Amino acid sequence: MKSNNKSTYTRTMKNYTGKVTATMLAVLITMVTLISSCKEDEGGEVPGGGELTITAIDPAKARIGEQVTITGTGFNPDYSQNEVKFYAGDDLTGGEATKIYETATLIKGTATSLVVEVPAKAQDGHIIVMANGEELESSMDFVVDTSIGNPVLTSLSPTNGFPGSAVVITGQNFGESIDVIEVKFGETIATVSAVTATTITTAVPEGMTEGEVQVSVSREGATADMTLSYTINKIPVDVKTVYWPTIDGIHKGVINETGATITNIYPTVDHPEARSAFGIAVDAVGGYVYWSGDGIYRASVDGNGTIETVLAPDNYIFYDVALDTENQMLYFCAFSSDYGTAYINKIPMDGSAEEEVIYEVTTDQFGVESIKLSISEDKIYWTDTFYFRIMAGSIDGSTDAVVLFDDADGLYYPTGIAIDSDNEKVYVSNNGVSFGGTSEILVGNLDGSGDLEAIVSSGDYVKSPYDMEIDLENGYVFWMNTQVTEGESDSEVMRSTLDGETVEVLFDGFLNGSFFDLEIGEVLPE
Structure with missing residues (x-):
């Protein structure tokens, strides 16, 4: 029986x-x-x-x-x-x-x-x-039989990217030795950076052309019975260098004719000032990247040199930073340690003077999370994630802040904005999926008139969007996707033409991104 x-x-x-x-x-x-x-x-x-x-x-x-x-x-x-x-x-x-x-x-x-x-x-x-x-x-x-069987392939993450992009292969029977694992994209051997029994970390080989390829894995000559499909994206044109902080440090993403490269220029293991990095801004002409964490810091954009303290750790909880390079001023948004008061302050970019309060309000009036500057109009704009609003004020704080758009206009959780002062437009990353709404990229008039319109709707391209930036020279808006899974966010930097017709993934395969900035140079007067 x-x-x-x-x-x-x-x-x-x-x-x-x-x-x-x-x-x-x-x-x-x-x-x-x-x-x-x-x-x-x-x-x-x-x-x-x-x-x-x-x-x-x-x-x-x-x-x-x-x-x-x-x-x-x-x-x-x-x-x-x-x-x-x-x-x-x-x-x-x-x-x-x-x-x-x-x-x-x-x-x-x-x-x-x-x-x-x-x-x-x-x-x-x-x-x-x-x-x-x-x-x-x-x-x-x-x-x-206690020997390891042939490798078994389950999935790739992500399933598309540029040459140089990181790829994690999930499966079984990989062993734990990099030396005996071979990964191929088509017939091209890829570099393997880490191996566990169930994962292989590799990168798309440099110089590969766009299109779909099959990824194969072998261990000591034993080849997996199946392959997995990976799509190599077309390398986009007119891509700016992108900087973003994560829990691992300050990262620099570059795309050129050979593919995408991500470099951790200030890893937290060597630079404690980068451990709490959150907001970030780049001065391409001056050659500095600025970030907020437990204080505000700056360092060379190439990852060399000394990290300088612009504002020492204080009782603030810092969020984003923005630069007025013409007047050499840095603006930052922050909260008091009890979140009872929200601030927009400014300080010289070299930290040579005390910070000055531009706007100070209790959070039952509004909050601040990301700030954008429009220097030509002496304006400053920010997102109010407490009350789902886009706000505007004067760059010196001399006028009361006004509401441009709010939840009545379809805002659920506006996390980032980008300003097109040439065309009098404001672009908004609306993280509505976190509040029962829709995540999308919106555009509206900079004076707050009219309606907000979606140029990129929710789906594969818009997943819990956060910060935004804009490249007016080439006509693109950028945003950071941050989809949280098991306490960590799978992040990627996206871009779209201003009309939303073309959408592309620029950088992916990294965790816990939020704010970012573009390295855009300035034309200085002769």
Whole structure:
């Protein structure tokens, strides 16, 4: 009989001695005769047939989870009525070693063969078959194969990108040695940077042309049975250098004719000032990247030199920063440590003077998260994520802040804005999916008149968007996608033409991005 309520089985032998009287024997013979007669009358068949035997185990050596065929006689033709157990070690708790067996999953069977799956706790030893009320232990040993099987491929993340982009391959049986793993994109061998038993971290080889390729994996000559499809994106034109902070440091993304390259120019392991980096701004002409964290810092855009402190750690909780390079001023938004007061302040870009408060309000009036400057009009703009609004004020704080758009205009959680002062437009990243709405990229009039319109709707291109930037020279808006999964956000930098007709992924394969900035140079007066 098959036992369905135990995963392991302890086998002990007990002797039973008894006496059968002639009367009892006669009764038993009569019962057997009646049962046989009934079976014949019904035209049926007694399950199984002949003596219970085990003649072969094939293969005699297999891995956990692989299938094994047991050949013999006397099995129940209804394979589910049989039971197969693999040796799983000894139980020493009783002071005397008792063999333990684990029940295997039955796949299929006949009266002469049973196909089973090697159970998780199986060890080298005999196999037991139980059929038609009998049980039999094999005379031959089964051996558990502890070697690693061929690589098994499950998925790629992401499934598209530029040459140089990071790719994580998920699967099984990769081992833990980089030296024995080979990854190919088509026929081109890729560089492997990390390996675990279930993941391989690699990158799209440089110089590959756009289109779909098959990714293959082999380990010490053992090749995965399947490949995975990866799409190499067309390298976009007119791409600015992009900077963004994560928990790992300050990152610099560059795209050129050979592909995409992401460099951690100030890793937190070597630069403690970058550990809490959040907001970021770039002065391409001056050659500095600025960021806010527990204070405000700046350092060379090429990753060399000393990190300078613009504003020492204070009682602020810093968010984004923006630059007025013409007047060499840095603006930042922040909250008091209890989140009771919101600030927009300014300070010289070199930190040579004290900060000055431009706007200071309690958060029951409005909050601030990201700020954008429009120097030509002496304006400053920011998102109010507390009350789902886009705000505008004067660059010196001399006028009251006004509301341009709010939730009545379809704003759910406006996280970033980009200003097109040439065409009097404001672009908004609306992170509505976090509040039961829609995530999309919107555009509206800079004076707040009219309606907000979506140029890029939710979907593959807009996933919990955050900060935004704009490249007016070439006509693109940029945003950072931050889709949170298990406490971390899979991030990517996107861009779209100003009309939303063309949307592209620029950088992906990194975690926990939020704010970012573009390296855009300025034309200085002669």
